[in-house]
Amino acid sequence: MYTKTLTAVALIGLTGAANANFYSQTSDQPSTQSFFSDAVSGQFFSQRMADNFMLDSAASATSIAWWGGSQNFNFADPTNMLSYTVEIYTSDLAGAPDLANVLLSQTVSIGDGNLTASATGATLFGGGNEYAYTLNLDSALNLDSGVQYWISVGATLDNTFGDAWVWSGSSQGDLVNATDFFDGGEYTIFDPTFNDLAFAIVPAPSTAVVAFGFLGMSARRRR
Numbered sequence: 001m002y003t004k005t006l007t008a009v010a011l012i013g014l015t016g017a018a019n020a021n022f023y024s025q026t027s028d029q030p031s032t033q034s035f036f037s038d039a040v041s042g043q044f045f046s047q048r049m050a051d052n053f054m055l056d057s058a059a060s061a062t063s064i065a066w067w068g069g070s071q072n073f074n075f076a077d078p079t080n081m082l083s084y085t086v087e088i089y090t091s092d093l094a095g096a097p098d099l100a101n102v103l104l105s106q107t108v109s110i111g112d113g114n115l116t117a118s119a120t121g122a123t124l125f126g127g128g129n130e131y132a133y134t135l136n137l138d139s140a141l142n143l144d145s146g147v148q149y150w151i152s153v154g155a156t157l158d159n160t161f162g163d164a165w166v167w168s169g170s171s172q173g174d175l176v177n178a179t180d181f182f183d184g185g186e187y188t189i190f191d192p193t194f195n196d197l198a199f200a201i202v203p204a205p206s207t208a209v210v211a212f213g214f215l216g217m218s219a220r221r222r223r
Contacts, residue, residue, distance in 0.1 A: 022059060022061075022200065022201055022202055022203050023053045023054075023055055023059075023200065023201040024065075024172070024199075024200040024201075025051070025053070025170040025172040025173050025196050025197065025198055025199060025200070026170055026172055026198060027067050027168040027169060027170050027198035028170060028171055028172065034068070034166050034167060034168050034169045034195075035047075035049045035166065035167045035177070035197065036049075036071070036164040036165070036166060036167075037049040037068075037152070037153060037154040037155070037165060037166075037167045038154045038155065038156075038157070038164070038165070038182075039083070039084065039085035039107070039154035039155055039156045040085075040154075040156050040182075041182035042160055042182075043156075043157050043160045043161075043164065044160060044161045044162075044164055045164050046181060046182050047179050047180065047181055047182070048152055048179070048180040048182065049152060049153070049154070049167055049177060049178070049179055049197060050087075050097045050150045050151060050152040050177065050178045050179075050180070050187055051150065051151055051173060051177045051178070051196050051197040051199065052091075052148055052149065052150050052173070052174070052176055052177075052178075053148075053149055053150075053151065053173070053199075053201065054146065054147065054148050054149065055143055055144070055145050055146075055147075055149075055201070056145060057145045058142070058143065058144050058145050059142075059143050059201065059203050060140045060141070060142050060143075060203060061137065061140065061141045061142075061143060061201045061202060061203060062136065062137055062140050062141075062202065062203060063134055063135060063136050063137060063202040064086050064134070064135045064137065064151070064153075064199065064200070064201060064202065065132065065133065065134045065135075065199060065200040065202055066086075066133050066153050066167065066168075066197075066198060066199040066200070067120075067130065067131070067132055067133070067167075067168040067198040067199075068131065068133070068153075068165060068166050068167045068168050068198075069128050069129055069130045069131050069165075069166055070128045070129070070163045070164075070165065070166070071128065071163050071164050071165075071166050072127050072128030072163065073162060073163045073164070074162050074163050075128075075162075075163050076127055076128040076129050077119075077128070077129050078110070078117070078131065078155075078163075078165070079158075079163070080157050080158050080159055080162045080163040081110060081155045081156070081157065081158070081163075081165055082109065082110065082155075082156045082157065082158050083107050083108060083109040083110065083155070083156045084107070084108055084115070084133070084135070084153060084154070084155050084156075084165075085105065085106070085107040085108075085152075085153070085154055085155075085156065086104065086105075086106050086107075086108075086135055086151070086152070086153050087102055087104060087105045087106075087151070088102070088103045088104040088149055088150065088151050088152075089101060089102055089103065089149065089150045089152070090103065090147065090148075090149060090150075091147075091148045091149070091150065092186070094189075095148065095189065096150075096178055096186055096187045096188075096189050097150035097152070097178055097180075097186075097187040098150075099180075099186060099187070103143075103149070104137070104141050106135065106137060106138060107156075108135055114135060114136040114137075114138075115133065115134070115135050115136075116133065116134045117131045117132070117133050118131060118132050119131055120132055130168075134202075143201070150178065150187075151197075151199055151201075152180075153167060153197075153199065167197050167198070168197065168198040169196065169197060169198065170195060170196045170197060170198040171195060171196065172196060173197075174191070174196070175191055175195065175196060176189060176190070176191040176196070177189075177190055177191075177195075177196060177197060178190065
């Protein structure tokens with residue numbers, strides 16, 4: 001098990017005409033854990049993270065927002081990140097992410113116009129910079145109410161043994177997350193040891209406004 005340490009100060013607001021039509025988990029816990037999350041196998045930590053969510057009413061998502069940054073092993077900024085992959089799954093019979101039922105899988109390269117990554121102005125524990133990300137989906141994703149979904153965000157690295165991407169933690173969920181260790185098996189659910197992960201499901205811009213505050217967090221590689 002790798003040691004993960006995080007310090008964070010955050011203020012994130014999402015407001016809209018119909019609050020039930022989005023879902024958000026803010027990064028709001030200082031001195032809590034954050035998580036390394038890869039998009040592909042063969043990277044140093046070899047783990048892809050996912051977190052569960054459920055909507056109060058049906059929504060058509062057009063954007064996904066999340067928070068994180070480089071672990072600052074070599075670089076304070078995301079120099080080592082080539083792309084990010086966002087996936088959304090339904091749950092299997094055991095309640096874990098169902099890899100056989102992927103509702104969304106979108107990979108976006110750095111510099112792609114569908115992805116914005118804005119430094120929040122905060123400094124991570126290891127000296128790196130925190131970023132707020134927003135991905136505009138290729139097409140709207142219709143999500144039902146009362147259904148447990150899972151979201152995964154991970155990075156593909158330039159140097160596979162360089163800086164890993166760190167996904168910020170949150171206290172806003174149910175203290176359940178899941179990990180895919182790229183070992184050919186399914187996701188493994190962990191609870192209630194770890195925090196949830198910071199992300200938001202965002203509907204059309206005409207009905208929601210996303211406001212990002214300041215965050216700071218980190219995960220440090222155990223040498």
